[in-house]
Amino acid sequence: MSELLQFLLSGVTVGAVYALVALGFTIIYNASDVVNFAQGEFVMLGGMTTVFVHAAGAPLPLAVLAAIVLTAALGVAMNKLAIEPARGAPVVSLVIITIGASIFIRGAAQLIFDKQIHSFPAFSGDDPIRIMGATILPQSLWVIGGAVAVFIGLWLFFTRTLLGRAVLATSNNRLAAQLVGINTTFVMTLSFALSAGIGALAGVLVTPITLTSYDVGLGLALKGFAAAMLGGMGNPKGALVGGLALGLLEGLTAGYISSQYKDAAAFIVILAVLFFLPQGLFGRKSTDRV
Amino acid sequence: MRLTQKSATLLALAVIVALAPLFFPSSFYYRVGALIFVNGLAVTGIVILTGWAGQISLGHAGFAGIGAYACALAPVHLGLHPAGAVLLGAAISAVLAWLVGRPILRLKGYYLAVASLGMGILISMVLNNERDLTRGPDGIDVPDLGLRGALKAAGLDLSNGQFWYFFCGIALLLGAWLALNLFNSPTGRALRALHGSEIAARTVGIDVARLKLQAFVISAVYASVSGSLLALQNKFITPDVAGFMHSVEMVTMAVLGGVGSVAGAIFGAAVLTLLPQVLTVFAEYEQLVLGTVMVLVMIFLREGVVPSILRKIRGAGE
Known part of the structure; x- marks a missing residue:
């Protein structure tokens, strides 16, 4: 029992x-139909920037803030320099562009930072908390709390503010949104900033547990993408459920089947979803008009 | 006399394969050349899948991994001749592509990219983890093809580098010839129609799903054979051959050069194979340069380098 609980907690x-x-993928996909394979690099940058700003002498909260702001700015730059100029390009080109951007960011990180594995102290110490025979690190609570806060915040933003509704309108129908006076270029910029900022936050929260280095982005991007597919691409609720489901599946696979193949869970899920449930758990069936 | 595009491509390729060694400053370049041809073969398969059928695969390295490990394992465990192992690898790749592709290719959009990504990573995971069979990430020895010895006995003494250079060059010519024949066949025309508009293709009676599946299977065989050739010439292979980055490399080579044309894609393979050799001096900056090149070419030369330049030349000439 306590064993099961332990696997579930992790x-x-x-x-x-x-x-x-996955939420980062969803925001950019909704605003621009681009699957941004550089999403994982935002997570890496969040962790690495915090490490180096903190090491330079800044207090941890300030370093975290700097990391999120810098990464969001980089997301905006990526949109302006690489995505906007390629508007209207075929899907293959856009996929290559985002993969190219991710290779570029990784190369730059390797030069600016280094190739070592880094971490910084957990926010609330390292003493595990005991729950019914299982243990959980305080930092894990930060990660879970952070995710919950981001989802509630975004939900409020998208449903309660004019700007959030403008983003939703743009993702529904770009042309119609433009016609009613929404600045869709700004919506794109905002989406990349949000997505990069959220990615960086994820990187900051998880680094004390999993550590970080310049090359952690790719694996995270692939997992996040799998989660987004599982939930249904383009659906924020799907991103939340897909992400949690994938994490649980991975935890259980590692615990009961094989820790070597825990990463396989994500990709078997992808294939199974595509074979049996191509729209994902929360995706809508779409039809194309000719 | 005007050459058709097909014979022009093949002739140019044959001339390059035959004459390039005259300009090699050292025998090391035979190896680089052979590597370019192996990559060119894989990329020709990508042209069929992406350029003509309009589908993206992010897991083709998985098939290269199957081809490579078939050559490493089948001769030892099944007593197969390495040449037979190449065929076995190609057959396994084809069947796997068929199994994965059949349910997926009925869907539109990103789905094949995603499914092939998952499949490719699963293959590389198995190659890394099943140490008893594959010896894991450290790699495994591959038996000798035996053809160089046979040629030597017949009086044609080539160095190892020379042999693989010409062998892979001929394989690439053969692969390009087959692809170009396909391009001009009814299947090729149907593929291009489908790329233009799936709905229009369907209304004129083209079985869209079946055709996409054919393209996927054919391109998987190309990737598998290229993996086999890589394993046989190195006599050693590691699971990196099936890694995600190798899949990305294949697509990038094809798209950089021009994914719609075999000549363009092979040019892309040549550039991206040479780039790391040239950049060894700046090994630190390799990723930076590669990423920049990918983004810039996609923004400014959307059809790829070769078709964009050809268009400029033709435009200026008329």
């Missing part, structure tokens, strides 16, 4: 991270 922790990465 599953929820990673699941929360996957959910945040």
Whole structure:
């Protein structure tokens, strides 16, 4: 029993991270139909920037803030320099562009930072909390709490503010949104900033547990993408549920089947979803008009 | 006399394969050349899948991994001749592509990219983890093809580098010839129609799903054979051959050069194979340069380098 609980707790922790990465995919996909394979690099940058700003002498909260702001700015730059100029390009080109951007960011990170594995102190110490025979790190609670806060915040933003509704309108129908006077270019910029900022936050929260280095982005991007597919691409609720489900599945696979193949869970899920449930758990069936 | 595009491509390729060694400053370049041809073969498969059928695969390295490990394992465990192992690898790849592709290719959009991504990563995971069979991430020895020895006995003594250079060059010519024949066949025309508009293709009676599946299976065989050739010439293979980055490399080579044309894609393979050799001096900056090149070419030369330049030349000439 306590064993199962332990696997579930660790599953929820990673699941929360996957959910945040999946949410990043969803925001950009909704605003621009681009699947941004550089999403994982935002997570890496969040962790690495915090490490280095903190090491330079800044207090941890300030370093975290700097990391999120810098990464969001980089997201905006990526949109302006690489995505906007390619508007209207075929899907293959956009996929290559975002993969190219992710290779570029990784190369830059390797030069600016280094190739070592880094971490910084957990926010609330390292003493595990005992729950019914299982243990959980205080930092895991930060990760889960952070994910919950981001989801509630975004939900309020999208449903209660004019700007949030403008983003929703743009993702529903770009042309119609433009016609009613929404600045869709700004919506794109905002989406990349939000997505990069959320990615960076995920990186900051999880680094004390999983550590970080310049090359952690790719794996996270693939997992987050799997989570987004599982939930149904383009649906924020799907990103949350998909991320948590994937994390739990991974935790249980590692615990009961094989820790070597825990990463396989994500990709078997992808294939199973595509074979049996191509729209994902929360996706809508879409029809194309000719 | 005007050459058709097909014979022009093949002739140019044959001339390059035959004459390039005259300009090699050292025998090391035979190896680089052979590597370019192996990559060119894989990329020709991508042209069929992406350029003509309009589908993206992010897991083709998985098929290369199957081809490579078939050559490493089948001769030892099944007593197969390495040449037979190449065929076995190609057959396994084809069947797997068929199994994965059949349910997926009925859907539109990103789905094949995603499914092939998952499949490719699962394959590389198995190659890394099943140490008893594959010896894991450290790699495994591959038996000798035996053809160089046979040629030597017949009086044609080539160095190892020379042999693989010409062998892979001929394989690439053969692969390009087959692809170009396909391009001009009814299937090729149907593929291009489908790329233009799936709905229009369907209304004129083209079985869209089946055709996409054919393209996927054919391109998987190309990737598998290229993996086999890589394993056989190195006599050693690691699971990196099936890694995600290798899949990305294949697509990037094809798209950089021009994914719609075999000549363009092979050019892309040449550039991206040479780039790391040239950049060894700046090894630190390799990723930076590669990423920048990918983004810039996609923004400014959307059809790829070769078709964009050809268009400029033709435009200026008329």
